[in-house]
Amino acid sequence: MAVQTAELREALERWFGFPSFRPSQEAIVRDVLAGRDVFALLPTGGGKSLCYQLPAVLTEGLTVVISPLIALMKDQVDALETAGIPATALNSSLEWSELRRRVDGFERGEYKLLYVAPERLTLPGFSEDLRRWGVARFVVDEAHCISEWGHDFRPEYRRIAPLRERFPDVPFCAFTATATARVRDDVVAQLGLRRPAVHVASFDRANLTYRVLHAPRSTEGLVRWLRARPDDESGIVYCGSRANSDKLADVLSGAGIPALAYHAGLDSAARAKRQEAFIRDDVRVMCATIAFGMGIDKSNVRFVVHWDVPRSLEGYYQETGRAGRDGLPAECAWFFAYGDVARIERFVEEKPESERAAAREQLERVKRFAYSNDCRRRELLAYFGETYPRERCESCDNCLQPRRxxxxxxxxxxxxxxxxxxxxxxxxxxxxxxxxxxxxxxxxxxxxxxxxxxxxxxxxxxxxxxxxxxxxxxxxxxxxxxxxxxxxxxxxxxxxxxxxxxxxxxxxxxxEAVAPVGPRRGRAAVAPPAEEDYDRELFAVLRALRREIAVERDVPPYVVFSDAVLRAMAREVPRTPAQLRSISGVGEKKLADFGTRFLAAIAAHGAAG
Missing domain, CATH: 1.10.10.10 (Winged helix-like DNA-binding domain superfamily/Winged helix DNA-binding domain)
Structure with missing residues:
Protein backbone atom coordinates (compact mmCIF):
# COMPACT_ATOMS: atom_id res chain seq x y z
CA MET A 1 0.00 0.00 0.00
CA ALA A 2 1.55 3.26 -1.18
CA VAL A 3 0.80 6.28 1.00
CA GLN A 4 1.75 9.84 0.19
CA THR A 5 4.02 11.65 2.64
CA ALA A 6 1.36 14.27 3.38
CA GLU A 7 -1.18 11.56 4.21
CA LEU A 8 1.29 9.82 6.52
CA ARG A 9 2.13 13.03 8.36
CA GLU A 10 -1.56 13.92 8.68
CA ALA A 11 -2.34 10.52 10.21
CA LEU A 12 0.66 10.78 12.53
CA GLU A 13 -0.50 14.15 13.84
CA ARG A 14 -4.16 13.21 14.00
CA TRP A 15 -3.82 9.97 15.95
CA PHE A 16 -0.61 10.50 17.92
CA GLY A 17 -0.22 14.28 18.00
CA PHE A 18 3.34 14.24 16.63
CA PRO A 19 4.32 16.74 13.91
CA SER A 20 7.12 14.53 12.55
CA PHE A 21 8.59 11.05 12.74
CA ARG A 22 11.54 10.08 14.90
CA PRO A 23 14.65 8.68 13.19
CA SER A 24 13.93 5.44 11.24
CA GLN A 25 10.18 5.48 11.97
CA GLU A 26 8.94 6.65 8.57
CA ALA A 27 11.05 4.13 6.64
CA ILE A 28 9.82 1.29 8.87
CA VAL A 29 6.19 2.42 8.57
CA ARG A 30 6.49 2.47 4.77
CA ASP A 31 7.92 -1.06 4.67
CA VAL A 32 5.13 -2.32 6.95
CA LEU A 33 2.52 -0.62 4.74
CA ALA A 34 4.13 -2.20 1.66
CA GLY A 35 3.39 -5.65 3.10
CA ARG A 36 7.04 -6.65 3.61
CA ASP A 37 8.44 -8.81 6.35
CA VAL A 38 10.30 -6.43 8.67
CA PHE A 39 12.97 -6.70 11.35
CA ALA A 40 13.33 -3.45 13.27
CA LEU A 41 15.66 -2.68 16.15
CA LEU A 42 15.01 0.66 17.79
CA PRO A 43 16.27 1.68 21.24
CA THR A 44 13.81 1.87 24.12
CA GLY A 45 11.97 5.16 23.78
CA GLY A 46 12.60 5.17 20.03
CA GLY A 47 8.93 4.72 19.17
CA LYS A 48 8.75 1.06 18.08
CA SER A 49 5.04 0.70 18.77
CA LEU A 50 4.06 3.55 16.48
CA CYS A 51 5.77 1.73 13.58
CA TYR A 52 3.01 -0.89 13.52
CA GLN A 53 0.18 1.04 15.19
CA LEU A 54 0.08 3.73 12.50
CA PRO A 55 -0.08 1.17 9.64
CA ALA A 56 -2.86 -0.62 11.54
CA VAL A 57 -4.95 2.56 11.44
CA LEU A 58 -4.26 3.16 7.75
CA THR A 59 -4.96 -0.32 6.38
CA GLU A 60 -7.82 -2.81 6.24
CA GLY A 61 -7.65 -5.91 8.39
CA LEU A 62 -6.41 -6.80 11.85
CA THR A 63 -2.88 -6.27 13.18
CA VAL A 64 -2.09 -9.08 15.63
CA VAL A 65 0.60 -8.11 18.16
CA ILE A 66 2.30 -10.94 20.04
CA SER A 67 3.47 -9.60 23.39
CA PRO A 68 5.08 -11.41 26.37
CA LEU A 69 3.22 -9.89 29.31
CA ILE A 70 -0.38 -9.09 30.18
CA ALA A 71 0.64 -5.83 31.89
CA LEU A 72 2.39 -4.66 28.74
CA MET A 73 -0.69 -5.48 26.65
CA LYS A 74 -2.93 -3.54 29.02
CA ASP A 75 -0.76 -0.43 28.93
CA GLN A 76 -0.58 -0.48 25.13
CA VAL A 77 -4.34 -0.95 24.80
CA ASP A 78 -5.05 1.83 27.33
CA ALA A 79 -2.83 4.22 25.37
CA LEU A 80 -4.43 3.30 22.03
CA GLU A 81 -7.98 3.65 23.35
CA THR A 82 -7.11 7.03 24.87
CA ALA A 83 -5.86 8.10 21.43
CA GLY A 84 -9.12 6.90 19.85
CA ILE A 85 -7.68 3.80 18.15
CA PRO A 86 -9.84 0.63 18.56
CA ALA A 87 -7.66 -2.06 20.15
CA THR A 88 -8.01 -4.82 22.71
CA ALA A 89 -6.26 -7.86 24.16
CA LEU A 90 -7.26 -11.48 24.64
CA ASN A 91 -5.53 -13.09 27.61
CA SER A 92 -5.99 -15.42 30.55
CA SER A 93 -6.89 -12.61 32.97
CA LEU A 94 -10.31 -12.04 31.36
CA GLU A 95 -13.61 -13.33 32.71
CA TRP A 96 -15.54 -15.48 30.24
CA SER A 97 -18.22 -12.84 29.66
CA GLU A 98 -15.61 -10.16 28.86
CA LEU A 99 -13.71 -12.54 26.60
CA ARG A 100 -16.94 -13.31 24.74
CA ARG A 101 -17.72 -9.61 24.36
CA ARG A 102 -14.34 -8.92 22.82
CA VAL A 103 -14.53 -11.92 20.48
CA ASP A 104 -17.93 -10.68 19.30
CA GLY A 105 -16.28 -7.33 18.59
CA PHE A 106 -13.76 -9.04 16.31
CA GLU A 107 -16.58 -10.81 14.50
CA ARG A 108 -18.10 -7.38 13.81
CA GLY A 109 -14.76 -5.92 12.69
CA GLU A 110 -14.64 -3.34 15.51
CA TYR A 111 -10.91 -3.56 16.28
CA LYS A 112 -7.76 -2.59 14.41
CA LEU A 113 -5.24 -4.19 16.80
CA LEU A 114 -5.29 -7.40 18.84
CA TYR A 115 -2.70 -8.11 21.55
CA VAL A 116 -2.10 -11.76 22.51
CA ALA A 117 0.49 -13.82 24.36
CA PRO A 118 2.36 -16.50 22.37
CA GLU A 119 0.63 -19.25 24.37
CA ARG A 120 -2.75 -18.32 22.85
CA LEU A 121 -1.49 -19.05 19.34
CA THR A 122 -1.65 -22.81 19.97
CA LEU A 123 -5.18 -22.87 21.44
CA PRO A 124 -7.56 -25.09 19.44
CA GLY A 125 -9.55 -23.07 16.92
CA PHE A 126 -7.64 -19.80 17.39
CA SER A 127 -6.04 -19.91 13.94
CA GLU A 128 -9.49 -20.36 12.41
CA ASP A 129 -10.73 -17.34 14.38
CA LEU A 130 -7.86 -15.25 13.03
CA ARG A 131 -8.60 -16.29 9.43
CA ARG A 132 -12.22 -15.30 9.88
CA TRP A 133 -11.28 -11.93 11.36
CA GLY A 134 -8.90 -11.13 8.51
CA VAL A 135 -5.27 -10.72 9.65
CA ALA A 136 -3.34 -7.98 7.84
CA ARG A 137 -0.02 -8.65 9.61
CA PHE A 138 1.57 -10.34 12.61
CA VAL A 139 3.83 -8.25 14.85
CA VAL A 140 6.25 -9.91 17.27
CA ASP A 141 7.10 -7.48 20.05
CA GLU A 142 10.21 -8.07 22.22
CA ALA A 143 11.34 -10.39 19.40
CA HIS A 144 14.72 -11.10 21.05
CA CYS A 145 12.83 -13.43 23.41
CA ILE A 146 12.74 -16.08 20.64
CA SER A 147 16.54 -16.41 20.55
CA GLU A 148 18.49 -18.64 22.92
CA TRP A 149 21.46 -16.35 22.27
CA GLY A 150 19.59 -13.40 23.75
CA HIS A 151 19.61 -12.28 27.38
CA ASP A 152 15.90 -12.98 27.91
CA PHE A 153 15.05 -16.22 26.07
CA ARG A 154 11.43 -17.30 26.56
CA PRO A 155 10.62 -20.83 25.33
CA GLU A 156 6.97 -19.91 24.73
CA TYR A 157 8.12 -17.60 21.93
CA ARG A 158 9.00 -20.72 19.92
CA ARG A 159 5.24 -21.23 19.49
CA ILE A 160 5.18 -18.29 17.08
CA ALA A 161 7.15 -19.95 14.26
CA PRO A 162 4.39 -22.41 13.14
CA LEU A 163 2.16 -19.39 12.35
CA ARG A 164 4.29 -18.85 9.27
CA GLU A 165 3.06 -22.15 7.81
CA ARG A 166 -0.56 -21.50 8.72
CA PHE A 167 -0.53 -17.96 7.33
CA PRO A 168 2.01 -18.12 4.47
CA ASP A 169 0.77 -14.94 2.79
CA VAL A 170 0.59 -12.73 5.89
CA PRO A 171 3.60 -10.47 6.57
CA PHE A 172 5.56 -10.87 9.81
CA CYS A 173 7.19 -7.90 11.56
CA ALA A 174 9.67 -8.35 14.42
CA PHE A 175 10.50 -5.50 16.82
CA THR A 176 13.06 -5.32 19.61
CA ALA A 177 15.12 -2.76 21.50
CA THR A 178 18.05 -5.01 22.37
CA ALA A 179 19.86 -7.49 20.12
CA THR A 180 23.43 -8.18 19.10
CA ALA A 181 24.12 -9.09 15.46
CA ARG A 182 24.03 -12.78 16.42
CA VAL A 183 20.62 -12.43 18.05
CA ARG A 184 19.27 -10.43 15.08
CA ASP A 185 20.23 -13.20 12.66
CA ASP A 186 18.71 -15.83 14.94
CA VAL A 187 15.41 -13.93 15.24
CA VAL A 188 15.15 -13.65 11.44
CA ALA A 189 15.84 -17.39 11.09
CA GLN A 190 13.52 -18.52 13.92
CA LEU A 191 10.58 -16.50 12.58
CA GLY A 192 11.28 -17.48 8.98
CA LEU A 193 11.26 -13.86 7.82
CA ARG A 194 11.40 -13.70 4.01
CA ARG A 195 13.78 -11.15 2.49
CA PRO A 196 12.95 -8.83 5.40
CA ALA A 197 13.45 -5.10 5.39
CA VAL A 198 16.04 -4.75 8.17
CA HIS A 199 16.17 -1.51 10.13
CA VAL A 200 18.80 -1.08 12.86
CA ALA A 201 18.69 2.34 14.49
CA SER A 202 21.41 3.73 16.70
CA PHE A 203 21.59 2.18 20.15
CA ASP A 204 22.53 5.56 21.61
CA ARG A 205 20.13 6.80 24.30
CA ALA A 206 21.37 10.38 24.23
CA ASN A 207 19.18 11.53 27.13
CA LEU A 208 20.65 9.00 29.59
CA THR A 209 23.64 9.67 31.85
CA TYR A 210 25.62 6.56 32.82
CA ARG A 211 27.58 6.28 36.08
CA VAL A 212 29.37 3.44 37.82
CA LEU A 213 29.92 4.53 41.42
CA HIS A 214 33.20 3.07 42.68
CA ALA A 215 32.91 3.89 46.35
CA PRO A 216 32.28 1.54 49.25
CA ARG A 217 28.62 0.70 48.78
CA SER A 218 26.15 1.42 51.57
CA THR A 219 22.41 1.78 51.91
CA GLU A 220 23.07 5.20 53.45
CA GLY A 221 24.78 6.21 50.20
CA LEU A 222 21.74 5.11 48.21
CA VAL A 223 19.43 7.09 50.50
CA ARG A 224 21.59 10.21 50.07
CA TRP A 225 21.64 9.72 46.31
CA LEU A 226 17.84 9.46 46.13
CA ARG A 227 17.26 12.40 48.49
CA ALA A 228 19.38 14.55 46.19
CA ARG A 229 16.84 14.00 43.42
CA PRO A 230 13.49 15.86 43.13
CA ASP A 231 10.68 14.28 45.16
CA ASP A 232 8.41 14.00 42.12
CA GLU A 233 10.84 11.69 40.28
CA SER A 234 10.25 7.95 40.19
CA GLY A 235 12.67 5.16 39.37
CA ILE A 236 13.74 1.54 39.64
CA VAL A 237 16.45 0.00 41.82
CA TYR A 238 17.48 -3.34 40.31
CA CYS A 239 18.62 -5.99 42.78
CA GLY A 240 20.21 -9.36 42.16
CA SER A 241 18.14 -11.22 44.75
CA ARG A 242 14.73 -11.22 46.40
CA ALA A 243 16.39 -10.62 49.76
CA ASN A 244 18.07 -7.44 48.53
CA SER A 245 14.81 -6.23 46.98
CA ASP A 246 13.00 -6.62 50.30
CA LYS A 247 15.90 -5.16 52.31
CA LEU A 248 16.31 -2.04 50.19
CA ALA A 249 12.57 -1.39 50.03
CA ASP A 250 12.46 -1.51 53.85
CA VAL A 251 15.51 0.77 54.17
CA LEU A 252 14.13 3.35 51.75
CA SER A 253 10.65 3.29 53.28
CA GLY A 254 12.20 3.74 56.71
CA ALA A 255 14.09 6.76 55.38
CA GLY A 256 10.85 8.36 54.18
CA ILE A 257 11.25 7.42 50.50
CA PRO A 258 8.10 5.58 49.31
CA ALA A 259 9.34 2.22 48.01
CA LEU A 260 8.08 -1.29 47.32
CA ALA A 261 9.80 -4.59 46.57
CA TYR A 262 8.98 -6.61 43.46
CA HIS A 263 10.20 -10.14 42.74
CA ALA A 264 9.05 -13.62 41.75
CA GLY A 265 8.60 -14.62 45.39
CA LEU A 266 5.43 -12.52 45.58
CA ASP A 267 2.18 -14.03 44.34
CA SER A 268 0.79 -12.76 41.04
CA ALA A 269 -1.86 -10.60 42.72
CA ALA A 270 0.72 -8.84 44.91
CA ARG A 271 3.03 -8.28 41.94
CA ALA A 272 0.20 -6.84 39.85
CA LYS A 273 -0.87 -4.53 42.69
CA ARG A 274 2.68 -3.22 43.23
CA GLN A 275 3.30 -2.73 39.53
CA GLU A 276 0.06 -0.78 39.27
CA ALA A 277 1.10 1.42 42.21
CA PHE A 278 4.37 2.26 40.47
CA ILE A 279 2.79 2.92 37.09
CA ARG A 280 0.20 5.23 38.65
CA ASP A 281 2.84 7.21 40.58
CA ASP A 282 1.53 6.00 43.95
CA VAL A 283 5.03 4.84 44.91
CA ARG A 284 8.29 6.53 44.04
CA VAL A 285 10.80 3.66 43.93
CA MET A 286 10.47 0.02 42.95
CA CYS A 287 13.22 -2.22 44.35
CA ALA A 288 13.02 -5.08 41.93
CA THR A 289 14.70 -8.13 40.52
CA ILE A 290 14.88 -8.43 36.74
CA ALA A 291 11.41 -10.01 36.93
CA PHE A 292 10.25 -6.38 36.80
CA GLY A 293 10.58 -4.14 33.81
CA MET A 294 9.65 -5.65 30.48
CA GLY A 295 5.96 -5.08 31.17
CA ILE A 296 6.57 -1.45 32.15
CA ASP A 297 5.53 1.12 29.58
CA LYS A 298 5.96 3.99 32.06
CA SER A 299 7.53 6.85 30.15
CA ASN A 300 8.58 9.10 33.05
CA VAL A 301 11.06 6.85 34.87
CA ARG A 302 13.76 9.37 35.75
CA PHE A 303 16.40 7.03 37.19
CA VAL A 304 17.49 3.41 37.14
CA VAL A 305 19.88 2.14 39.80
CA HIS A 306 21.75 -1.17 39.67
CA TRP A 307 22.49 -2.31 43.20
CA ASP A 308 23.96 -5.63 42.06
CA VAL A 309 25.96 -6.77 39.04
CA PRO A 310 23.86 -6.95 35.84
CA ARG A 311 23.72 -10.39 34.21
CA SER A 312 25.08 -9.10 30.91
CA LEU A 313 25.72 -5.87 29.02
CA GLU A 314 22.57 -6.58 27.02
CA GLY A 315 20.63 -6.85 30.26
CA TYR A 316 22.24 -3.66 31.57
CA TYR A 317 21.35 -1.81 28.37
CA GLN A 318 17.74 -2.97 28.45
CA GLU A 319 17.29 -2.27 32.16
CA THR A 320 18.81 1.21 31.99
CA GLY A 321 16.70 1.75 28.88
CA ARG A 322 13.58 1.82 31.03
CA ALA A 323 14.62 5.30 32.13
CA GLY A 324 13.75 8.39 30.13
CA ARG A 325 11.43 6.86 27.56
CA ASP A 326 9.81 10.28 27.18
CA GLY A 327 13.09 11.67 25.84
CA LEU A 328 13.78 13.83 28.90
CA PRO A 329 17.07 13.50 30.85
CA ALA A 330 17.39 10.48 33.11
CA GLU A 331 20.12 8.99 35.29
CA CYS A 332 21.54 5.45 35.32
CA ALA A 333 23.73 4.66 38.34
CA TRP A 334 25.41 1.36 39.17
CA PHE A 335 26.49 1.10 42.83
CA PHE A 336 29.44 -1.17 42.18
CA ALA A 337 30.82 -3.61 44.76
CA TYR A 338 33.71 -5.92 43.98
CA GLY A 339 32.33 -8.58 46.30
CA ASP A 340 29.35 -8.97 43.98
CA VAL A 341 31.67 -9.92 41.13
CA ALA A 342 33.14 -12.77 43.18
CA ARG A 343 29.63 -14.00 44.00
CA ILE A 344 28.59 -13.96 40.33
CA GLU A 345 31.81 -15.76 39.38
CA ARG A 346 30.84 -18.55 41.76
CA PHE A 347 27.37 -18.81 40.19
CA VAL A 348 28.95 -18.95 36.73
CA GLU A 349 31.19 -21.85 37.75
CA GLU A 350 28.14 -23.71 39.10
CA LYS A 351 26.37 -23.54 35.74
CA PRO A 352 26.20 -26.61 33.45
CA GLU A 353 29.37 -26.96 31.38
CA SER A 354 27.45 -26.21 28.18
CA GLU A 355 26.50 -22.75 29.51
CA ARG A 356 29.69 -21.88 31.38
CA ALA A 357 31.81 -20.43 28.57
CA ALA A 358 29.08 -18.05 27.40
CA ALA A 359 28.36 -16.97 30.99
CA ARG A 360 32.06 -16.29 31.62
CA GLU A 361 32.27 -14.19 28.48
CA GLN A 362 29.21 -12.16 29.49
CA LEU A 363 30.61 -11.54 32.98
CA GLU A 364 34.01 -10.50 31.58
CA ARG A 365 32.30 -7.92 29.35
CA VAL A 366 30.36 -6.57 32.32
CA LYS A 367 33.55 -6.35 34.40
CA ARG A 368 35.43 -4.55 31.63
CA PHE A 369 32.61 -2.03 31.36
CA ALA A 370 32.63 -1.42 35.13
CA TYR A 371 36.42 -1.10 35.40
CA SER A 372 36.89 1.03 32.29
CA ASN A 373 38.22 4.59 32.45
CA ASP A 374 36.95 5.30 28.92
CA CYS A 375 33.68 6.89 27.84
CA ARG A 376 30.93 4.51 28.96
CA ARG A 377 28.65 5.42 26.06
CA ARG A 378 31.39 4.50 23.58
CA GLU A 379 31.96 1.18 25.41
CA LEU A 380 28.26 0.31 25.47
CA LEU A 381 27.68 1.15 21.82
CA ALA A 382 30.82 -0.73 20.78
CA TYR A 383 29.39 -3.88 22.36
CA PHE A 384 26.48 -3.67 19.92
CA GLY A 385 28.81 -3.03 17.00
CA GLU A 386 28.22 0.72 16.79
CA THR A 387 30.91 3.40 16.72
CA TYR A 388 30.21 6.53 18.75
CA PRO A 389 31.24 9.52 16.62
CA ARG A 390 32.82 11.56 19.43
CA GLU A 391 35.75 10.87 21.74
CA ARG A 392 33.75 11.84 24.84
CA CYS A 393 29.99 11.95 25.43
CA GLU A 394 30.14 14.34 28.43
CA SER A 395 27.24 12.41 29.94
CA CYS A 396 28.90 9.56 31.80
CA ASP A 397 30.96 9.54 34.98
CA ASN A 398 34.24 8.95 33.15
CA CYS A 399 33.68 11.97 30.91
CA LEU A 400 32.15 14.24 33.56
CA GLN A 401 34.39 13.34 36.52
CA PRO A 402 37.55 11.57 35.34
CA ARG A 403 38.99 9.81 38.36
CA ARG A 404 42.52 10.87 39.29
CA GLU A 512 40.33 7.89 43.71
CA ALA A 513 36.85 7.08 44.99
CA VAL A 514 33.80 9.02 43.86
CA ALA A 515 31.30 9.15 46.69
CA PRO A 516 27.60 8.83 45.71
CA VAL A 517 26.48 11.95 47.55
CA GLY A 518 23.96 12.70 44.83
CA PRO A 519 23.91 12.93 41.07
CA ARG A 520 25.51 15.94 39.46
CA ARG A 521 23.77 16.81 36.25
CA GLY A 522 26.01 16.67 33.22
CA ARG A 523 24.95 17.93 29.88
CA ALA A 524 23.12 15.29 27.88
CA ALA A 525 24.93 13.86 24.88
CA VAL A 526 22.24 15.52 22.82
CA ALA A 527 20.88 18.29 25.01
CA PRO A 528 17.09 18.30 25.42
CA PRO A 529 15.39 21.53 24.44
CA ALA A 530 15.43 24.01 27.31
CA GLU A 531 15.37 21.37 30.04
CA GLU A 532 14.57 23.80 32.86
CA ASP A 533 12.94 26.49 30.70
CA TYR A 534 9.41 25.94 32.00
CA ASP A 535 7.17 27.02 34.86
CA ARG A 536 7.73 24.35 37.53
CA GLU A 537 4.70 25.46 39.55
CA LEU A 538 2.46 25.17 36.50
CA PHE A 539 4.02 21.79 35.74
CA ALA A 540 3.03 20.61 39.24
CA VAL A 541 -0.54 21.86 38.66
CA LEU A 542 -0.74 20.00 35.35
CA ARG A 543 0.65 16.81 36.91
CA ALA A 544 -2.05 16.97 39.59
CA LEU A 545 -4.74 17.40 36.93
CA ARG A 546 -3.29 14.54 34.89
CA ARG A 547 -3.42 12.28 37.94
CA GLU A 548 -7.03 13.28 38.61
CA ILE A 549 -8.03 12.39 35.04
CA ALA A 550 -6.05 9.14 35.16
CA VAL A 551 -7.93 8.05 38.31
CA GLU A 552 -11.26 8.89 36.65
CA ARG A 553 -10.38 6.84 33.57
CA ASP A 554 -8.56 4.06 35.44
CA VAL A 555 -5.40 4.43 33.34
CA PRO A 556 -1.77 5.25 34.21
CA PRO A 557 -1.06 9.02 34.28
CA TYR A 558 1.40 8.92 31.36
CA VAL A 559 -1.37 7.53 29.13
CA VAL A 560 -3.16 10.87 29.48
CA PHE A 561 -0.07 12.96 28.65
CA SER A 562 3.64 12.27 29.13
CA ASP A 563 5.88 14.43 31.31
CA ALA A 564 7.43 15.78 28.10
CA VAL A 565 4.02 17.06 26.95
CA LEU A 566 3.28 18.62 30.35
CA ARG A 567 6.66 20.37 30.38
CA ALA A 568 5.94 21.72 26.90
CA MET A 569 2.60 23.07 28.18
CA ALA A 570 4.34 24.65 31.18
CA ARG A 571 6.90 26.20 28.84
CA GLU A 572 4.63 27.44 26.04
CA VAL A 573 1.54 28.18 28.22
CA PRO A 574 -1.10 27.65 25.49
CA ARG A 575 -4.29 29.72 25.83
CA THR A 576 -6.41 28.37 22.96
CA PRO A 577 -7.29 24.90 21.64
CA ALA A 578 -5.22 25.58 18.51
CA GLN A 579 -2.16 26.48 20.60
CA LEU A 580 -2.61 23.36 22.74
CA ARG A 581 -3.05 21.20 19.63
CA SER A 582 0.27 22.48 18.28
CA ILE A 583 2.18 20.83 21.14
CA SER A 584 3.81 17.55 20.14
CA GLY A 585 1.89 14.65 21.71
CA VAL A 586 -1.55 16.33 21.74
CA GLY A 587 -3.65 14.52 19.13
CA GLU A 588 -7.24 15.20 18.05
CA LYS A 589 -8.82 12.74 20.47
CA LYS A 590 -6.82 13.92 23.48
CA LEU A 591 -7.55 17.54 22.62
CA ALA A 592 -11.27 16.75 22.48
CA ASP A 593 -11.22 14.72 25.70
CA PHE A 594 -8.84 16.73 27.89
CA GLY A 595 -8.21 20.08 26.20
CA THR A 596 -10.84 22.13 28.02
CA ARG A 597 -9.67 21.03 31.48
CA PHE A 598 -5.98 21.61 30.80
CA LEU A 599 -6.61 25.03 29.26
CA ALA A 600 -8.75 25.95 32.27
CA ALA A 601 -5.98 24.86 34.66
CA ILE A 602 -3.42 26.92 32.73
CA ALA A 603 -5.70 29.97 32.76
CA ALA A 604 -6.42 29.62 36.49
CA HIS A 605 -2.71 29.34 37.25
CA GLY A 606 -2.03 32.48 35.21
CA ALA A 607 -4.78 34.41 37.02
CA ALA A 608 -3.50 33.28 40.42
CA GLY A 609 0.07 34.21 39.53
Missing part, protein backbone atom coordinates in the same frame (compact mmCIF):
# COMPACT_ATOMS: atom_id res chain seq x y z
CA UNK A 405 45.12 8.15 39.70
CA UNK A 406 47.47 8.49 42.68
CA UNK A 407 50.43 6.64 44.15
CA UNK A 408 49.12 4.30 46.85
CA UNK A 409 52.24 2.16 47.21
CA UNK A 410 52.72 2.69 50.96
CA UNK A 411 49.10 2.02 51.91
CA UNK A 412 48.88 -0.88 49.45
CA UNK A 413 51.93 -2.45 51.10
CA UNK A 414 50.21 -2.18 54.48
CA UNK A 415 47.04 -3.82 53.20
CA UNK A 416 48.84 -6.57 51.27
CA UNK A 417 51.01 -7.29 54.30
CA UNK A 418 47.98 -7.44 56.57
CA UNK A 419 46.20 -9.89 54.25
CA UNK A 420 49.32 -12.06 54.26
CA UNK A 421 49.82 -11.93 58.06
CA UNK A 422 46.16 -12.61 58.88
CA UNK A 423 45.97 -15.50 56.44
CA UNK A 424 49.24 -16.91 57.83
CA UNK A 425 47.87 -16.70 61.38
CA UNK A 426 44.40 -17.97 60.48
CA UNK A 427 44.86 -20.76 57.96
CA UNK A 428 41.25 -20.94 56.81
CA UNK A 429 41.19 -17.29 55.80
CA UNK A 430 39.01 -14.29 56.61
CA UNK A 431 37.05 -11.68 54.72
CA UNK A 432 38.23 -8.20 53.82
CA UNK A 433 36.15 -6.61 56.61
CA UNK A 434 38.18 -8.51 59.22
CA UNK A 435 41.47 -7.54 57.54
CA UNK A 436 40.40 -3.89 57.80
CA UNK A 437 39.50 -4.40 61.47
CA UNK A 438 43.09 -5.52 62.06
CA UNK A 439 44.52 -2.65 60.01
CA UNK A 440 42.64 0.07 61.90
CA UNK A 441 43.24 -1.55 65.30
CA UNK A 442 39.61 -2.43 66.03
CA UNK A 443 38.95 -4.35 69.25
CA UNK A 444 36.34 -6.77 67.95
CA UNK A 445 35.46 -10.12 69.50
CA UNK A 446 37.03 -12.02 66.57
CA UNK A 447 40.22 -9.95 66.57
CA UNK A 448 40.76 -10.69 70.24
CA UNK A 449 39.62 -14.35 70.11
CA UNK A 450 42.01 -15.11 67.25
CA UNK A 451 44.84 -13.01 68.83
CA UNK A 452 45.04 -10.88 65.71
CA UNK A 453 45.70 -7.87 67.94
CA UNK A 454 49.18 -9.34 68.43
CA UNK A 455 50.03 -9.29 64.71
CA UNK A 456 52.68 -6.84 63.50
CA UNK A 457 50.10 -5.30 61.15
CA UNK A 458 47.55 -4.62 63.91
CA UNK A 459 46.73 -0.90 63.95
CA UNK A 460 49.22 0.14 61.25
CA UNK A 461 46.38 1.72 59.28
CA UNK A 462 44.62 3.62 62.05
CA UNK A 463 45.49 6.93 60.34
CA UNK A 464 42.81 6.22 57.70
CA UNK A 465 39.13 5.40 58.11
CA UNK A 466 37.46 2.15 57.14
CA UNK A 467 35.92 3.58 53.94
CA UNK A 468 39.37 4.55 52.64
CA UNK A 469 40.71 1.05 53.29
CA UNK A 470 37.63 -0.53 51.74
CA UNK A 471 38.14 1.52 48.59
CA UNK A 472 41.82 0.59 48.44
CA UNK A 473 40.90 -3.09 48.84
CA UNK A 474 38.44 -2.76 45.95
CA UNK A 475 41.15 -1.22 43.80
CA UNK A 476 43.61 -4.02 44.65
CA UNK A 477 40.90 -6.52 43.70
CA UNK A 478 40.47 -4.69 40.38
CA UNK A 479 44.24 -4.77 39.80
CA UNK A 480 44.34 -8.50 40.54
CA UNK A 481 46.67 -8.18 43.54
CA UNK A 482 44.22 -9.78 45.97
CA UNK A 483 41.36 -12.19 45.31
CA UNK A 484 38.14 -13.25 47.01
CA UNK A 485 36.93 -16.84 47.09
CA UNK A 486 33.15 -16.69 46.71
CA UNK A 487 32.82 -20.40 47.44
CA UNK A 488 34.33 -19.76 50.91
CA UNK A 489 32.38 -16.68 52.01
CA UNK A 490 34.64 -14.26 50.11
CA UNK A 491 37.78 -15.04 52.10
CA UNK A 492 40.61 -12.88 50.80
CA UNK A 493 44.12 -13.89 49.79
CA UNK A 494 47.11 -12.56 47.88
CA UNK A 495 47.38 -13.52 44.23
CA UNK A 496 50.76 -14.38 42.73
CA UNK A 497 50.92 -10.81 41.41
CA UNK A 498 50.10 -9.51 44.89
CA UNK A 499 52.88 -11.59 46.46
CA UNK A 500 55.38 -10.25 43.92
CA UNK A 501 54.23 -6.66 44.55
CA UNK A 502 54.63 -7.16 48.31
CA UNK A 503 58.12 -8.63 48.06
CA UNK A 504 59.40 -6.20 45.43
CA UNK A 505 57.59 -3.14 46.82
CA UNK A 506 56.36 -2.44 43.28
CA UNK A 507 54.80 1.01 42.69
CA UNK A 508 51.01 0.77 42.82
CA UNK A 509 48.67 3.40 41.40
CA UNK A 510 44.95 3.37 42.14
CA UNK A 511 42.00 5.58 41.24
Missing amino acids: AYDATTDAQKLLSCVYRVREAHGYGVGIAHVIDVLVGAQTEKVERWYHDRLSTYGIGKDRDRRAWRHLADELLRLGLIAQDAARHNVVSLTDAGKRALVRRSPIEVR
